[in-house]
Amino acid sequence: xxxxxxxxxxxxxxxxxxxxxxxxxxxxxxxxxxxxxxxxxxxxxxxxxxxxxxxxxxxxxxxxxxxxxxxxxxxxxxxxxxxxxxxxxxxxxxxxxxxxxxxxxxxxxxxxxxxxxxxxxxxxxxxxxxxxxxxxxxxxxxxxxxxxxxxxxxxxxxxxxxxxxxxxx
Numbered sequence: 001x002x003x004x005x006x007x008x009x010x011x012x013x014x015x016x017x018x019x020x021x022x023x024x025x026x027x028x029x030x031x032x033x034x035x036x037x038x039x040x041x042x043x044x045x046x047x048x049x050x051x052x053x054x055x056x057x058x059x060x061x062x063x064x065x066x067x068x069x070x071x072x073x074x075x076x077x078x079x080x081x082x083x084x085x086x087x088x089x090x091x092x093x094x095x096x097x098x099x100x101x102x103x104x105x106x107x108x109x110x111x112x113x114x115x116x117x118x119x120x121x122x123x124x125x126x127x128x129x130x131x132x133x134x135x136x137x138x139x140x141x142x143x144x145x146x147x148x149x150x151x152x153x154x155x156x157x158x159x160x161x162x163x164x165x166x167x168x169x
Contacts, residue, residue: 034073035081037161040066041096047088051077058088065100065130067161083160099133099168101145101161103154111152115142123150133161136168143168 045061051074061082068090072079076092083102103109108124110117115137125131125147134151136143142153143162156162 032070035069035071037067037069037099037163038078038080038095039098039100039161040064040068040090041094045090045094047080047086047090049088051075051079051089055089059086063130065096065098065132067100067102067130068095070095099161100130101133101143101159103127103129103131103158104160105158109154109158111145111147111150111154112142113152115140115144115153117155119153122152123147125150125154133168136162136166138167 040061040063043062043064046057047059047061048055049058066082068080068082070078071081071087074089077089078092078095079087080090080095081087083104103125104127106127108126110121111123111125113120113122129147131145131147131154134144134146136156141156143156143159144151145154145159156164162168
């Protein structure tokens, strides 16, 4: 009896994990607007020349959470554009709705304590570093971004993964 109870409990935990994971996977419905930003869900993501496994792999992304822009859809494949402007097709299950940005301005970029250039600089973030979007208020040229142990404000113009007038609360 204990064994059956343990098996049932393990199955329930598996279902809860699957449901929680599903919430972060990019939708396979075509009702979402285009274009839109999402992020890479895995450490390695195969980017193909067309929407299907019969198409060759053009390259492999190796940066989990990197932001990409979905520009087209075909069944369970998404055509994405990356921070360098390259376009390819990725399986929908390899994408997440969780929003991240990538610092694109070369060199060190200031991370501010407040949403203005005169506030205290709390960190310097190198280009190509990925951070999680916390907030991008309306009528503001800054976004609140979390980079590992640092959270602060950075100008939108330094970031790939957010539209100029997009609001994220």
